[in-house]
Amino acid sequence: MYAALADGSRRTMVDRLSRGPATVKQLAEPLTMSLPAVLQHLRxxxxxxxxxxxxxxxxxxxxxxxxxxxxxxxxxxxxRAGWTARLDRLEAFLEEDEQ
Amino acid sequence: MYAALADGSRRTMVDRLSRGPATVKQLAEPLTMSLPAVLQHLRxxxxxxxxxxxxxxxxxxxxxxxxxxxxxxxxxxxxRAGWTARLDRLEAFLEEDEQ
DNA sequence: CTGATGGTTAAGCACTTGCTTAAGTATCCA
DNA sequence: TGGATACTTAAGCAAGTGCTTAACCATCAG
Structure with missing residues (x-):
């Protein structure tokens, strides 16, 4: 799934779709590539x-x-949550250490 | 950046790092591949x-x-927000239409 | 029916990716 | 000092990705 988002053209398509449904033609419009290429991205x-x-x-x-x-x-x-939780624990530990 | 997350091995590494810092060796441990391969993922x-x-x-x-x-x-x-906002507007429109 | 429109399939090709092995380099420890 | 540890570099390769062109199919409008 991240692989799908890894491509810039596909992100452009997702961006377009986030503003509402679109036809294949409409998805292709901002892209500088052939229609078959767009079909492959869509797939x-x-x-x-x-x-x-x-x-x-x-x-x-x-x-x-x-x-x-x-x-x-x-x-x-x-x-990200796991990481920040770790930072919080570290902070708490340092605080405790200070006393 | 999504390209970086597109690979399963790299997501495993990110997952490990979300639980705290790690050495290259530690990152490599759960992965069934050579160390140079891990280095390439890290890069x-x-x-x-x-x-x-x-x-x-x-x-x-x-x-x-x-x-x-x-x-x-x-x-x-x-x-995602753009999409759900669209749905909300549609819903509001239908509601209005009903009256 | 006929041409234009919107999409689809198939084949091929350059480039990238994700590995590998082999051969280093730079610490650290006894 | 000498061996074990922890990376690092380089080269090569099989498979995957992102295109292309050419040809085709299925509506829809006139």
Missing amino acids: VLEESGLVRSEKVGRVRTCRLEPAALQQAEQWIADR | VLEESGLVRSEKVGRVRTCRLEPAALQQAEQWIADR
């Missing part, structure tokens, strides 16, 4: 669970899957 | 800004850089 995003899409007529509409984003966010938050 | 983590390390004697000690982690977390949080 990566879908496989990571970050994006869901469905086709109506000849138009495929994509939308963000906030639950997946939250999961990624949570992992980082947890590691 | 990626340092270049991403997620980890800082310094060498004393013959031992290199690594520690997490929480600011970088927070930055990654923030980006995700922002995209």
